[in-house]
Amino acid sequence: MNDTMVTVIVPVYNTAPYLSRCINSILCQSFSKIELILIDDGSTDNSLDICNQYREKDERIKVFHKENGGVCSARNKGLKEMHGDFFMFLDSDDAIEKNIMEDTMNCFVRYP
Numbered sequence: 001m002n003d004t005m006v007t008v009i010v011p012v013y014n015t016a017p018y019l020s021r022c023i024n025s026i027l028c029q030s031f032s033k034i035e036l037i038l039i040d041d042g043s044t045d046n047s048l049d050i051c052n053q054y055r056e057k058d059e060r061i062k063v064f065h066k067e068n069g070g071v072c073s074a075r076n077k078g079l080k081e082m083h084g085d086f087f088m089f090l091d092s093d094d095a096i097e098k099n100i101m102e103d104t105m106n107c108f109v110r111y112p
Contacts, residue, residue, distance in 0.1 A: 005033045006101055007084030010092050011074030012051060013041040018093040019050045025095035027058060031102040036061045037078045038092075042068030047092070 008026050012019065026036050038061065040048040048065055055061040064077060075089055086108075090096060 005084040007035040007082035007087040009078030012092045015092040016045045016047045038063045039074040040065045041074040
């Protein structure tokens with residue numbers, strides 16, 4: 001499990017008030033071998049700026065910008081760009097508990 005990487009794909013569209021909480025909940029995971037892909041789907045607020053600020057601080061973050069095409073289009077872009085062994089989707093106005101990835105990966109190891 002030491003070499004296993006999880007990619008988190010987050011479509012972003014006009015969620016600036018919630019975005020930092022979402023990103024922080026991913027970055028503070030107890031399972032640290034993650035890749036975070038933020039797909040800005042044509043936001044008209046400062047969501048893209050927030051994404052880029054986080055990318056400058058953490059090399060695990062990749063940011064992509066595209067014209068608005070909807071959540072499925074953004075998720076598909078993330079799937080094309082990911083490098084992880086596993087992936088999960090998270091909405092940009094949501095947050096996850098600190099151990100969710102570690103607990104999930106432990107289940108994969110225990111129940112292959």
